[in-house]
Amino acid sequence: MTLPYWRRDLHQDRRPRLLARNGIKRALIDWFDAQGFVAVECGMVQRSPGNETHLHAFATEWRPEGGTPEPRYLHTSPEFAAKKLLAAGETRIVDFARVWRNGETGPLHAPEFTMVEWYRAGAPYADVMADSVALCRTALSAAGNEALHWRGVTCDPFAEAEVLTLVEAFDRHAGIALDTLLGDRDGLAAAVAGLGITVAADDNWSDLFSKVIVTRIEPHLGHGRLTLLARYPLAEAALARPCGDDPRFAERFEMYACGVELANGFGELTDADEQRRRFIAEMDEKQRLYGVRYPLDEDFLAALATMPDASGVALGFDRLAMLSLGARHINEVIWTPFPV
Numbered sequence: 560m561t562l563p564y565w566r567r568d569l570h571q572d573r574r575p576r577l578l579a580r581n582g583i584k585r586a587l588i589d590w591f592d593a594q595g596f597v598a599v600e601c602g603m604v605q606r607s608p609g610n611e612t613h614l615h616a617f618a619t620e621w622r623p624e625g626g627t628p629e630p631r632y633l634h635t636s637p638e639f640a641a642k643k644l645l646a647a648g649e650t651r652i653v654d655f656a657r658v659w660r661n662g663e664t665g666p667l668h669a670p671e672f673t674m675v676e677w678y679r680a681g682a683p684y685a686d687v688m689a690d691s692v693a694l695c696r697t698a699l700s701a702a703g704n705e706a707l708h709w710r711g712v713t714c715d716p717f718a719e720a721e722v723l724t725l726v727e728a729f730d731r732h733a734g735i736a737l738d739t740l741l742g743d744r745d746g747l748a749a750a751v752a753g754l755g756i757t758v759a760a761d762d763n764w765s766d767l768f769s770k771v772i773v774t775r776i777e778p779h780l781g782h783g784r785l786t787l788l789a790r791y792p793l794a795e796a797a798l799a800r801p802c803g804d805d806p807r808f809a810e811r812f813e814m815y816a817c818g819v820e821l822a823n824g825f826g827e828l829t830d831a832d833e834q835r836r837r838f839i840a841e842m843d844e845k846q847r848l849y850g851v852r853y854p855l856d857e858d859f860l861a862a863l864a865t866m867p868d869a870s871g872v873a874l875g876f877d878r879l880a881m882l883s884l885g886a887r888h889i890n891e892v893i894w895t896p897f898p899v
Contacts, residue, residue, distance in 0.1 A: 564890075564895065564896055573891060576880075576884050576886060576891055576892055577892065577894055579701075579702055579703075579880075579883075579884050580880045580884070580892045580894075582701050582702070583698045583701045583702060583879070583880050583883060583884075584655065584876070585701070586697050586698065586700070586701035587655075587675065587694060587697060587698065587701075587876075588655070590693065590694065590697045591653045591677065594651070594690075595651055596651045596652060596653040596677060597649060597651060597652050597653070598652075598653055598654070598655075599641065599644060599649070599652045599653070599654050600654060600656075601634070601637035601640035601641055601644075601654050601656060602634075602640055603633055603634055603656075603657060603658075603659075604619065604621070604631050604632070604633060604634075605631065605632055605633075605634045605639060605640065605856065606631065606632075606854060606856050606858070607632065607639065607853050607854050607855060607856040607859070608632035608633065608634050608635045608659075608853055609634065609635040609636055609638065609639070609853070610797070610838040610841050610842055610853055610855065611635075611797060611841055612765075612841045612842075612844045612845045612848065613845075614635045614660055615660065615661040615662050615663075615849075616632045616633060616634075616635055616659065616660070616661055616853065617632065617633040617659045617661050617670075618630065618631075618632055619631050619632065619633065630854075632853065633658075633659040634656075634658055634659070635658055635659065635660050636656075636658055636674060636676065636873055637654045637656040637658070637674070637676050638676065638798070638871075638873070639856050639859040641654060641676060641678055641871070642678070642827070642859065642862060642863065642866055642869075642871075643858070643859060643862040645678055645680055645866050645867060645869055646862035646863070646865045646866040646867075647862075649680070650679075650680040650681070650867075651677075651678070651679055651680065652677065652678050653675065653676070653677035653678075654674075654675075654676050654677075655673060655674075655675055655876065656673065656674050656675075656676055657671065657672075657673060657674075658671070658672060658673075658674045659671050660672075664897075664899055665889075666887065666888045666889060667819060667878060667881075667889060668889065669877065669889050669890065669893060669896065669897050670897045670899075671897050672875065672876070672877045672889070672893070673875075673876040673877055674873050674874065674875060674876065675694070675873070675874045675876050676871065676872065676873045676874070677690065677871060677872060678827075678869050678870070678871035679869060679870055679871070680867045680868070680869045681867060681868060681869065682869065682870050683826065683870060684810045684812065684824060684825060684826035684870040686870060687824050687870045687871060687872045688722075688787050688789075688812055688814075688824065690872065691787070691814045691821075691822045691824065691872055691874065692716060692720050692785055692787075692814070694874065694879070695707070695716035695785060695814075695816065695821070695879065696716045696717055698879050698880070698883045699716055699717075699883050701883070702880075702883035702884050704883060704884070704885065707816045707817055707882040707883060708817065708882060708885040709816070709817035709818065709819050709881070709882050710817070710818075712781075712782055712817040712818055713782075713783070713817065714781045714782065714783060714784060714785060714816040714817045714882070715783060715784055716784075716785050716816065718783065718784035718785075719784065720784060720785040720786070720787055720814075721784055721785065721786045721787065722786075722787045722789055723780070723786055723787070723788055723789065724788075724789055724790040724808075725737060725788065725789070725790055725791055725792065725808070726738050726790070728776050728780075728788060729771065729776070732775050732776045732779050733750075733754060733771050733775040733776065734754075735747075735750045735751075735754075735771065737792070738807070741792055741794075741807055742764060742794070743764070744763060744764045744767070747764055747767045747768070748762065748767055751767045751770060751771060754771070754774075754775065756770050756771070756774060756775075763844075764794065765794060765795065765844075768792070768795060776788075777815065777818055777820070778818045779818070780815035780818055781814075781815035781816040781817050781818060781819065782817070782818070785814060785815065785816055786814070786815045786816075787812050787813075787814055787815075788812060788813045788814075788815060789811070789812040790802060790808045790809070790810075790811075790812075791808065791809050791811040791812075792807065792808060792809070793806065793807060793808060793809045795809070795811070796809035796810075796811035796825065797837045797838070797841055798825055798827065798828055798834070798837075799811040799825035799826055799827065799828055800825070800826050800827065800828045800829070800830075809825075809826075810825060810826030810870075811823070811824070811825050811826075812824050814874075816882055817882060819878060819882060820875075820878075821874060821875055821878055821879055821882070822872050822873065822874040822875070823872065823873050824870065824871060824872035824873070825870065825871060825872075826868075826870050827866070827868070827869045827870060827871055828863075829863055829864075829866050829867075829868060829869075830863075831860050831861070831863045831864040834860060834863055835855065835860055838855055839855075842855075877889050877892055877893060880892040
């Protein structure tokens with residue numbers, strides 16, 4: 560049983576890191592202010608929590624006076640609401656959002672956590688990749704440490720970040736020619752089995768892709784310097800636009816430090832019809848795997864049709880604070896940990 564965080568002696572042990580977390584947050588807010596971002600507060604209760612296969616939401620309901628109760632969800636990201644603000648005319652926004660993901664617990668996962676999500680209208684996704692690196696540097700400076708730390712691995716965010724495509728990563732760390740196996744489930748299954756990774760009969764292409772990422776690639780990323788893992792296969796980037804030079808891949812990146820994913824960013828998809836198609840495919844897969852599906856946010860899809868070109872990122876603030884402060888568990892940098 561986890562000891563209660565409110566015990567005075569435990570709180571005194573935790574308090575220095577919690578105060579340091581506050582200092583990191585202030586430094587990031589100052590950075591966004593200096594860049595001309597508008598701070599927004601997206602509503603946490605939404606009609607749809609997001610439409611990604613493996614993200615699980617907390618469900619609730621709205622009970623209008625005299626009306627029939629309607630299902631609602633705590634959002635897994637402020638993305639839908641933030642993009643509606645872009646459609647409304649905002650051009651540079653940031654939200655230090657409280658978000659919820661059901662069932663996610665562990666040293667790097669909390670069911671309730673803080674996500675820093677920001678968008679630049681009219682900007683290429685290279686700009687928000689640079690933002691992500693700058694925020695790591697800002698956080699570490701605020702923490703007063705020399706490097707990011709996690710389980711014996713260090714990362715210096717002031718070193719030039721490595722940009723690594725998924726094709727390069729699969730070749731380097733798994734010996735797989737990913738670009739020749741896009742959509743080829745059986746071919747990828749044979750390559751994965753050749754690495755000694757178990758292949759289940761019902762594993763689809765995405766499942767196999769994820770197994771390679773988790774077991775062979777992620778542990779090697781962000782050692783010594785940040786890694787920006789970029790150009791995901793289009794099938795693995797449900798909210799990102801295709802790359803202009805090769806539509807088999809998408810403008811999606813993830814930033815890693817010490818083998819830990821810190822941020823996930825996109826050149827944002829603004830084709831409402833294509834977004835609807837992708838969401839339906841994701842929910843069909845969710846239904847197949849978990850027996851549930853979330854509704855589509857029709858208001859979001861309507862707004863998407865008028866949203867300007869933009870790029871955006873979601874960054875796990877608690878993880879960044881952890882690595883900046885050398886914490887061993889995410890709960891060490893959360894004021895009141897989730898009641899598990």
